[in-house]
Amino acid sequence: MEKPKKILATNHDMGSAQAMVPALRELSRLGYEVVTLADAEAPALQVFRASELEVRTADSQVDLLTIPAKENPDLVLVGVSVPEYGSEKWALKAAAMLGIPTAFIVETWPHRWLDIYGERDIPLYSQSHLAFLWDEVSCEYMKSKGFDFTKLVATGN
Numbered sequence: 010m011e012k013p014k015k016i017l018a019t020n021h022d023m024g025s026a027q028a029m030v031p032a033l034r035e036l037s038r039l040g041y042e043v044v045t046l047a048d049a050e051a052p053a054l055q056v057f058r059a060s061e062l063e064v065r066t067a068d069s070q071v072d073l074l075t076i077p078a079k080e081n082p083d084l085v086l087v088g089v090s091v092p093e094y095g096s097e098k099w100a101l102k103a104a105a106m107l108g109i110p111t112a113f114i115v116e117t118w119p120h121r122w123l124d125i126y127g128e129r130d131i132p133l134y135s136q137s138h139l140a141f142l143w144d145e146v147s148c149e150y151m152k153s154k155g156f157d158f159t160k161l162v163a164t165g166n
Contacts, residue, residue, distance in 0.1 A: 017082035019046035019053075021095030025088020026053035028116035030060045033086075037062060044080055048073065048096045053088075073099035078107055085111045089122050093129065101133050112139040114164075119147050123154050131155060 018033055020026045026047070037043045045057035046065045057064045065080070067073045073096050077085060085104040087097030097113070104111045113134055115122065119142065123131065134140070135156055141164045142148050148161040 015042040015044070015080070015082045016084045016086055017044050017046060017077055017080050017100065018057075018086040019096040019100045020088035020090060021048060021051045021053055021092055021097060022088060022090035023052040023056055024116050025090060025097075025114060026056035028114055029086065029088060030056060030062070033062055034060065044082070046073075046076055046080075046096060046100065051096060053096075067096060070094070070099060074103045076100075077103040077109065082109060085109050087111065087113045089113065089115055089119075089126075089130065089134070091126070098130075098133060101137070105136055110139075111137040112141065113137050114141040115143065115147065118143050118150070120150055123150070127154060 016036060018029050033043045044063045044065060046067060047054035047057055048067050054066065065076055067076060077100055085100050087100055090097060101111055131154060138160060140151065140161050142151060142161055143165065145163050148163050151161050152158045
């Protein structure tokens with residue numbers, strides 16, 4: 010995958026947003042254009058606003074589908090969250106429709122997320138080009154759930 014120049018990062022939950030922000034700040038410092046996106050009601054919005062990164066706010070599901078097209082990023086980075094309607098799920102769908110590469114971060118071990126929401130989320134998240142995971146145990150677990158092991162990277166939190 011070619012080195013992205015513009016990254017659109019989004020999530021609904023605060024934990025994933027907090028896990029993303031240090032890396033996003035560093036990418037911005039290195040010259041990448043970093044734009045964050047959150048639903049107007051999402052807990053992640055306050056994290057993104059406090060990060061001093063560029064923030065887009067979505068007021069509707071239509072915004073969540075159209076903002077990735079308007080931003081035209083080289084990479085869409087998302088986290089995982091409990092809600093079925095989270096911005097990360099809409100961004101992944103939009104990126105797939107637009108042919109934009111995607112990556113996701115799991116800020117802790119993926120076991121609970123996949124045990125509870127795997128049936129709903131695996132078909133969407135397994136389309137991603139890269140997954141950043143807690144550790145090698147997480148990578149092995151994701152592989153056991155059908156994810157392509159070559160797309161899994163242990164990065165810590």
